[in-house]
Amino acid sequence: MSLKGKLALVTGGGRGIGRAIALKLASEGADVVVNFFRRREAAEQTAKDIRALGVKAEVIRANVGDQAKIDEMFDMISNKFGYLDILINNAASGVGRPVMDIDVKAWEWTMDINARACLLCTQRAVKLMEGRGGKIVSISSLGSFLVWPTYAIVGVSKGALETLTRYLAIELAPRGICVNAVAASFVETEALKFYFDEMLNQANLPLTPAGRLVTPEDVANVVAFLCSEEAFMIRGQTIIVDGGFSIYSPLFSLKKTD
């Protein structure tokens, strides 16, 4: 797999899963634009680590929940590079609340960043992919179909993202653009610590047949594959990266047989 000479934009690429994706794409040869919103230091560090791999890195601040900021970000990419090959819709936010406590403000904030941004970024990205094709991968979550405590708004936004992925995959196929999503279970990042305490995290380990929790690198490896020509025939899918968590029944004993 080589992404040499390709240009990728990773939204929310400064830390967590986004950082791992940015570094993986860079290690495959892609130049990477790292978008961030709240943590400049982390994004600058990621860009520095990308440059150390011998490719170009740019840092762009934008709240992808704000259409004007998305436009500014793409104007900058357009002016500086004039093209884009890979878009990774990774930036996410959310408010942890029971469904009955969700208000309009929390709903709009989460949906705008997690779902609407996928649409708006894709619309702008496609113009920069004109005549060259491209790859678009959006990061979802198992919470789109599993029910987790206080995860409702984020889960709903990820459901929208996955459906949008299918529609985009078909509509953009004639333009040579592959669109897919990757959904992970609990990934060890700062965001996980924000939403769920360590106890819950540990409780999930015995339910993961692969024997460990998902790392950001596990997700990044699949994203990079979807960005390669080898994955050309995969369209509109949400690939699950969870070590078997979502299909495992505790009825099975996972004890090794001799």
Place this chain on the structure above:
Amino acid sequence: MTVEEQIREIIARIVHVDKGVITREATFKDIKADSLDIVQALVAVEETFGIEIPDEDAQKFQNFGDFVSYVESRVAQKERV
């Protein structure tokens, strides 16, 4: 309007509280602001004053007074440049 008055107005609007409760000693917790209120207030202040307030800096604010002092110094810094 001073920087302090502008920030107080922004926070009062976002958190839906009376401006009177936002004293210099008040914390976000005191005025019952949740994490979304805080990030929206930071973004609104950034846009009003044309500055960037990274979370790394915002986490150091102990109360409203600290927030105001930080923005005042950043605005002054910006004007010097």
